[in-house]
Amino acid sequence: MSLGLLTFRSFIRSPIIANNSNKLLKSLRRHYSQEISQKADNKSNLMEPKELRFPLPYGHLAAKEWGNPNGLPVLAVHGWLDNSGSFDPLIPHILKPHDLHVVAIDEPGVGLSSHKPPGSEYGRWHTVLEMKRVIDHLKWKKCTVIGHSQGGHYALLFGASYPDLVDRVITIDIFKPLTYRGDKWAKKVSKITEIHMKYENFLNEDPSRDSTAPVYSERDALKRMMEAHGNSLNEESARILMKRGTKKQKWGLSFSRDIRLKVPSLDPPPTDDQMTKFMAHLNCDLMIIMANQTPYHIPDDIKHMYYDIYRNHCRYFENVNLDGTHHLHMNDPIPVANHINQFISQSLALQLTPKL
Structure with missing residues (x-):
């Protein structure tokens, strides 16, 4: 065994140096552990909206x-x-x-x-x-x-x-x-106009806020959501849309969409x-x-x-x-x-x- 290697081993076996080396190793482990954890968190955060x-x-x-x-x-x-x-x-x-x-x-x-x-x-x-x-x-x-x-x-x-x-x-x-x-559009215009006016009157002073929206239990709201989409949604998908599509009321849930969206536009369709x-x-x-x-x-x-x-x-x-x-x-x-x-x-x- 060479003198250099013996000297190095003796050096790290010194109580003071060994103690410092252990501290350094622990510090490095902590640093890399935090870095890996941070990278994992960043990747996870990118998957969350x-x-x-x-x-x-x-x-x-x-x-x-x-x-x-x-x-x-x-x-x-x-x-x-x-x-x-x-x-x-x-x-x-x-x-x-x-x-x-x-x-x-x-x-x-x-x-x-x-x-x-x-x-x-x-x-x-x-x-x-x-x-x-x-x-x-x-x-x-x-x-x-x-x-x-x-x-x-x-x-x-x-x-x-x-x-x-x-x-x-x-x-x-x-x-x-x-x-x-x-050839069918002209017959639709007057009907659509009347529906627009009916909805505006129904919504009183502010037609952008459906203040008289019906209130449903969660189960009934879910059922209506699925039926309104022709049962193309499964229950899990319907619940996802309900998270942003309903608002809580005292006795249940109401749908938050503007009911004017149900009325066709008066813009002439191409x-x-x-x-x-x-x-x-x-x-x-x-x-x-x-x-x-x-x-x-x-x-x-x-x-x-x-x-x-x-x-x-x-x-x-x-x-x-x-x-x-x-x-x-x-x-x-x-x-x-x-x-x-x-x-x-x-x-x-x-x-x-x-x-x-």
Whole structure:
């Protein structure tokens, strides 16, 4: 054994040095343990949503945020009368593969967002405006938009309106934006007008606050929630939506959505001929996920019109059919998430491919 090694061993066997070495080791263990714990907490925190509020001229838009704020920006938009809780089951399964930063909004009039002012209506394009406000507030230069049902309608409209801002659109159980036959619209206007006025009178002085909303037991509220969605929600999914969609009253629960959302807008709806021309402005990557139990059945000739538009104008277009009801992304999120993850991977790979 060398003299140097003997000297070193003698050195660390010294009571004073040994004691200091033990202290150093304990300190290092504590430091690395705290660092590992902090990293684990940070990862866990990214999986848990945070509440956000965006200022509006008439109040605020509530939202939930998941993931890394420096990650790939994703705006999620829910369906009619739902809320941002619609994405609670899905988001944890799509966050990690591509380090996403997801912001899911409560559309105006539902969830924790403000209702429109007295005398207002909820137009066919109103959510597109709020989506742009949110994106501007977040200072996103590019983003992905995921929309379920009516939220998919808005996602497609937004993608066509801002082709330089939207990299990809993913719709869940909606194939095309909502349209209407022009020859039927004139007969609807007077009826819709009367319903608007009836609701305003019903809500007394402030039509944005449903002060006379019925109160239900939790069980009855759950039943009404499931029935109102055509039983496309399972009980667990319905309870998720109820967290943001109801408010506690003295004797039970009332639904917090603005009842004016039940009234069709007076904005003239586009026809399919007009809408296909508008959709020709899409140039993002597009994925459409349809449920085999969808309530939306489109005539084949109309579907082919949109299919041709998507195939010819989108850089990458994928259409997937999955087992499930209209709320398949809530009831059975993993198959939906798997396809979304594969789609984003393919889309990102295409972005890295040099153009010929």
